[in-house]
Amino acid sequence: MQQPNIVFIMSDDHAAHAMSCYGSGINQTPNIDRIAQNGVLLDNCFCTNSICAPSRAVILTGKHTHLNGVRTLDDRFDGRQETVAKIMQRNNYQTAVFGKWHLGEGGHSSPTGFDEWVVLPGQGDYHDPLMLSPQGERVYEGYVTDIVTDLSLQWLEQRDKERPFMLMCHHKAPHRWWEPDEKHMHMYEDEDIPLPDTLHDDYSHRSEAAKRARMRISSDFMYRDLKLVPPAGYEGTDFIYVPQDLTGFSLCPVGGEPVTFTDQESVVEWLYQRYIKDYLRCVAAIDDNVGRILDYLEENNLAENTVVMYTSDQGFFLGDHGWYDKRFMYEESLRMPLVVQYPKEIPAGTSSDAMVLNLDFAQTFLDYAGLPAPEDMQGRSLRDVFRGQTVADWRTSMYYRYWMHLSHHNVAAHYGIRTQRYKLIYYYGESLNTSGSIDSATAPEWELFDLAADPQEMRNVYHEPEYAEARAALTSELERLKAEALDSE
Numbered sequence: 279m280q281q282p283n284i285v286f287i288m289s290d291d292h293a294a295h296a297m298s299c300y301g302s303g304i305n306q307t308p309n310i311d312r313i314a315q316n317g318v319l320l321d322n323c324f325c326t327n328s329i330c331a332p333s334r335a336v337i338l339t340g341k342h343t344h345l346n347g348v349r350t351l352d353d354r355f356d357g358r359q360e361t362v363a364k365i366m367q368r369n370n371y372q373t374a375v376f377g378k379w380h381l382g383e384g385g386h387s388s389p390t391g392f393d394e395w396v397v398l399p400g401q402g403d404y405h406d407p408l409m410l411s412p413q414g415e416r417v418y419e420g421y422v423t424d425i426v427t428d429l430s431l432q433w434l435e436q437r438d439k440e441r442p443f444m445l446m447c448h449h450k451a452p453h454r455w456w457e458p459d460e461k462h463m464h465m466y467e468d469e470d471i472p473l474p475d476t477l478h479d480d481y482s483h484r485s486e487a488a489k490r491a492r493m494r495i496s497s498d499f500m501y502r503d504l505k506l507v508p509p510a511g512y513e514g515t516d517f518i519y520v521p522q523d524l525t526g527f528s529l530c531p532v533g534g535e536p537v538t539f540t541d542q543e544s545v546v547e548w549l550y551q552r553y554i555k556d557y558l559r560c561v562a563a564i565d566d567n568v569g570r571i572l573d574y575l576e577e578n579n580l581a582e583n584t585v586v587m588y589t590s591d592q593g594f595f596l597g598d599h600g601w602y603d604k605r606f607m608y609e610e611s612l613r614m615p616l617v618v619q620y621p622k623e624i625p626a627g628t629s630s631d632a633m634v635l636n637l638d639f640a641q642t643f644l645d646y647a648g649l650p651a652p653e654d655m656q657g658r659s660l661r662d663v664f665r666g667q668t669v670a671d672w673r674t675s676m677y678y679r680y681w682m683h684l685s686h687h688n689v690a691a692h693y694g695i696r697t698q699r700y701k702l703i704y705y706y707g708e709s710l711n712t713s714g715s716i717d718s719a720t721a722p723e724w725e726l727f728d729l730a731a732d733p734q735e736m737r738n739v740y741h742e743p744e745y746a747e748a749r750a751a752l753t754s755e756l757e758r759l760k761a762e763a764l765d766s767e
């Protein structure tokens with residue numbers, strides 16, 4: 279059997295609802311759509327912990343974050359552990375990773391299992407980024423999304439053409455601070471992007487955790503996020519200040535003219551436009567560069583025998599629920615985009631609603647390579663799902679856990695379960711922590727959403743009597759999943 283090549287393209291914080299193949303109403307992604315047209319689109323791909331470093335560690339190890347050691351952004355990845363890259367490297371594959379690593383660098387956290395790597399330190403910069411490699415560090419002139427692709431294509435060009443390869447092309451974009459390149463800087467200038475339905479969400483009928491989160495478009499952006507000049511008297515401050523009384527108040531873009539407002543809703547909508555346009559401009563550069571990779575594979579007769587996957591480390595709130603950022607188990611943040619082409623095996627233009635996870639990726643790569651997966655990997659190969667086969671005992675529920683209690687953006691730690699119809703979330707507050715006492719701000723609470731009746735998750739039905747039966751069944755299934763995931767905390 280000829281082992282297929284694998285090209286894994288992953289961006290950072292690119293939500294599925296900003297991809298036209300997922301029905302985005304706000305942008306076009308013609309090149310990412312090409313992958314879907316050539317292969318399969320996954321409607322229900324979810325991450326097990328919606329944040330950058332943990333998702334990356336799950337993808338490399340095929341293990342939940344409590345077992346691979348990267349539960350939070352503060353944990354460094356221990357590269358001495360087994361990863362899919364190491365197994366592929368030991369078994370005839372040429373391996374490389376370029377771009378965002380974000381699992382710590384230096385010592386045991388530098389990439390392992392890769393013949394070649396050039397990665398950004400931490401989040402990295404959009405323009406003229408410093409990058410690290412086994413040879414040391416150097417500044418690359420240009421725009422980061424182009425550079426990551428240039429490095430990928432150069433590596434493909436100089437590889438040993440007799441052996442299969444696994445390329446991990448990891449874009450930094452469209453992560454905060456959303457800095458577009460010159461080519462896309464003026465997109466959307468003379469138009470308004472449609473507002474999300476839930477932009478003015480007031481969090482009634484929801485948990486205290488939702489109300490408490492500090493990721494609101496209305497009050498939690500920094501001047502830097504939206505490229506605004508802090509007004510007189512606010513120089514040196516980070517967060518955009520919007521007074522209740524808007525008389526004499528204005529916001530001023532860098533290099534622009536001050537803008538005044540008549541009411542609070544118009545401020546929020548203006549801030550949303552500033553945010554989403556830069557986000558989508560960064561996405562447009564990714565899409566162009568996905569096209570460059572696909573073109574290269576086609577022009578070099580590699581498309582037929584190469585599995586190409588495009589995904590993002592998690593989803594993102596694009597003004598949904600009045601928010602930016604991620605972390606919550608809510609749909610926009612939980613869902614990962616995933617499109618895959620492999621013409622030899624995957625029928626073109628198909629889709630699947632099977633519930634698949636980032637936890638499954640490692641075993642999927644190994645399956646394509648014809649290699650057995652280690653027993654302690656916790657996912658499942660997606661190969662049969664991708665080729666449209668019905669897998670009789672496929673999962674009908676998934677386990678999620680976010681660990682950073684009231685840390686970044688004041689989001690409470692939580693774990694939960696999602697099924698095709700329901701989502702049950704437990705914000706466990708301080709009850710599971712050994713330090714600190716329980717107070718009202720961190721008391722445990724539950725949320726239950728009926729996704730069939732309420733796909734936007736606007737109404738917590740946990741305490742409603744007609745959901746008592748569903749609640750009991752889900753609570754029991756959640757405990758089973760938690761145990762199965764070997765999460766004993």
Ligand code: CA
Nearest residue numbers: 290291330591
């Ligand atoms: Ca991310």
